[in-house]
Amino acid sequence: MIPDHDGAFAPTTEDAPSSSGFLDDGKNTIGSQLAFRLREAIISGELQAGSKINLDKARKTFNVSLSPLREALARLISDGLVEFEDNRGYRVSSISLANLEEITNLREEFEIFALRESMRLGDVEWEGNVMRALHRLNRAERDAARPETLERWEELHREFHLTLISGCGKPILLHFCRLLLNLNDRYRRVFLTRTSGDRNVSQEHSEIAQGAVARDLDYSCDMLRQHIHRTGTNLRKHLATKGIL
Amino acid sequence: MIPDHDGAFAPTTEDAPSSSGFLDDGKNTIGSQLAFRLREAIISGELQAGSKINLDKARKTFNVSLSPLREALARLISDGLVEFEDNRGYRVSSISLANLEEITNLREEFEIFALRESMRLGDVEWEGNVMRALHRLNRAERDAARPETLERWEELHREFHLTLISGCGKPILLHFCRLLLNLNDRYRRVFLTRTSGDRNVSQEHSEIAQGAVARDLDYSCDMLRQHIHRTGTNLRKHLATKGIL
DNA sequence: ACTATCCAAATAATCGATTATCTGTCAAGG
DNA sequence: CCTTGACAGATAATCGATTATTTGGATAGT
Structure with missing residues (x-):
């Protein structure tokens, strides 16, 4: 289980590394599912490194409202996959x-x-x-x-x-x-x-x-x-x- | 400057560790300022370790709306100072x-x-x-x-x-x-x-x-x-x- | 007494609309 | 020409209201 967003550095409650590590078990919030999808999009290269993430466009692309979108992006920041600057918005982290x-x-x-x-x-x-x-x-x-x-x-x-x-x-x-x-x-x-x-x-x-x-x-x-x-x-x-x- | 939330692991743009490391330069968004205040409240012990963070109360205490509050909490999660669970809300990370x-x-x-x-x-x-x-x-x-x-x-x-x-x-x-x-x-x-x-x-x-x-x-x-x-x-x-x- | 089920209050999540900020362009002045 | 300032469009941030989920307690059945 990768996301690791059940809590910061939770004392590893997991009994055994669930095989179904990444299963989108349907039970989550929109924000969580979105974080999952975005993470996949970035890691797979679908969202190009260094590119800006336009909130409006992303909102429309994924059919969600701003709140869960920001929620999801916030998590990707923790993951180091997204960068953020006040009033400047988000962008996919660069590679080098x-x-x-x-x-x-x-x-x-x-x-x-x-x-x-x-x-x-x-x-x-x-x-x-x-x-x-x-x-x-x-x-x-x-x-x-x-x-x-x-x-x-x-x-x-x-x-x-x-x-x-x-x-x-x-x-x-x-x-x-x-x-x-x-x-x-x-x-x-x-x-x-x-x-x-x-x-x-x-x-x-x-x-x-x-x-x-x-x-x-x-x-x-x-x-x-x-x-x-x-x-x-x-x-x-x-x-x-x-x-x- | 600690917060380090200008972007994930930005290539250290800082010329010299700004003496005014923590200055709340007024120029930020509500979310940023709030993150700053909350971080201080947690590190200083004012917000007890392990305690639950009620969004409604926090909202009233700090006189802000939910969006920036969640924004701020998201940052503290990156810092390992706050934990989160879907639909269960936030709590101050425990100490042990x-x-x-x-x-x-x-x-x-x-x-x-x-x-x-x-x-x-x-x-x-x-x-x-x-x-x-x-x-x-x-x-x-x-x-x-x-x-x-x-x-x-x-x-x-x-x-x-x-x-x-x-x-x-x-x-x-x-x-x-x-x-x-x-x-x-x-x-x-x-x-x-x-x-x-x-x-x-x-x-x-x-x-x-x-x-x-x-x-x-x-x-x-x-x-x-x-x-x-x-x-x-x-x-x-x-x-x-x-x-x- | 003990458990299970359902309801209501509390709480979190989401939305749509509004407000604040930034960015690029164009005009006036040097 | 280059710089400066003001405007407009684009974009981000915030808000208040609505919807969804959880929690704790009351009730009914064993």
């Missing part, structure tokens, strides 16, 4: 090489820290969740020609990484990692629709997960670091190539 | 021993990381800002009997810590540190109105700052770690004593 590099760098720092803590503190429950998330991810197909598989894969991928560090017992840290993962996903969704040829991502995930449940701290952390680093490097290349900077 | 410990722990990790980066990358401008912030802080008085001096000291103290790490060139990291500092300040404001007898906080700050501009990485980082750690320990004691947990 520097931003990508920072995200990658911070992910390395924070996720490794959180993984280490998880291995130190995680219980059997956590181990089980990790193995499940791994299995589900590795079973999911990822066909660039079929967007719905990409979306599904992204969801499971994020779920995997979050589950991996979910045993750390640090809600705020988890919150930060979730944000970074979110930000990172946007770059991947926009620039990478397939895995680069020289990588076997499934295997990378397996190595990390197995090292984690075996409590092989150094090995698992090292694998994770490399994993994040490689993704960063690939993204950097693609960003430079398609280079809209 | 675990929460305090996490904040302290993460501050140690992140601020040290950011300080190290600042020392690696910071320019003369940064050095100057650090020395200025230090001077201003050490000159400020802090009299438990006069709340306005406490408030002022807190502002300068936050400013000092932020300036110290402002050279790191990592806007997102800075954003996270700012949040943690904010959260931490609430504990101090509520539980510590004076420095514990066995500490010379001014000297601690001086040591950190001087080590920083001298680029003595290990020394400065170590001093900062101890500084944060001591504060955490003190707060923990007071929390246990006045223990409303």
Whole structure:
């Protein structure tokens, strides 16, 4: 469950990372659903990075009133996907090489820290969740020609990484990692629709997960670091190539 | 300037940490001013941790309409000071021993990381800002009997810590540190109105700052770690004593 | 007594209209 | 020409009223 807007850094009430992470369970307010839709629109690149968000147009596009629209945008600000300035309105956060590099760098720092803590503190429950998330991810197909598989894969991928560090017992840290993962996903969704040829991502995930449940701290952390680093490097290349900077 | 709501993780436009960090420059929208007032009310303890925020009452108390009130609360959610649940409304984030410990722990990790980066990358401008912030802080008085001096000291103290790490060139990291500092300040404001007898906080700050501009990485980082750690320990004691947990 | 169901008051969410602010354009003055 | 100021259109912010949801308490059934 990504949104994480049930409360700020709530002490992680979730029993097990709900598989149906992103389900729009119909039970929410318009504001929540809208936040969900907008988030997807931004992460998928449908709403271009850096572009201004005209409230009137958005209101009409999504068929909602201003109140829930602002509500939704406020949440995306917390997520770092939208920026805001008094009397100037909202705009989709820009992407840049520097931003990508920072995200990658911070992910390395924070996720490794959180993984280490998880291995130190995680219980059997956590181990089980990790193995499940791994299995589900590795079973999911990822066909660039079929967007719905990409979306599904992204969801499971994020779920995997979050589950991996979910045993750390640090809600705020988890919150930060979730944000970074979110930000990172946007770059991947926009620039990478397939895995680069020289990588076997499934295997990378397996190595990390197995090292984690075996409590092989150094090995698992090292694998994770490399994993994040490689993704960063690939993204950097693609960003430079398609280079809209 | 703390609020940091000019945009998500904006590439730090600020030339120098504006001394007038918190000035309510009158030029903002009602929502912004309200966010400012509410933040102060929460950090100062005026709004009790864990308490529910009744929109109607708040609306009347602050003499505003619902829209700006929700706007303001949305910002405090980003700050981690307020929690929210669909159809259930808002409440002031709770405090707890675990929460305090996490904040302290993460501050140690992140601020040290950011300080190290600042020392690696910071320019003369940064050095100057650090020395200025230090001077201003050490000159400020802090009299438990006069709340306005406490408030002022807190502002300068936050400013000092932020300036110290402002050279790191990592806007997102800075954003996270700012949040943690904010959260931490609430504990101090509520539980510590004076420095514990066995500490010379001014000297601690001086040591950190001087080590920083001298680029003595290990020394400065170590001093900062101890500084944060001591504060955490003190707060923990007071929390246990006045223990409303 | 205990639980379940329904109702009413309290509270949150949303809407449409109004007010305030900003932005770009054009004219007058230098 | 360039700058300055004023205007108009576009856009954001706010408000008051309406609608939807939740909560707590009363009632009926076991």
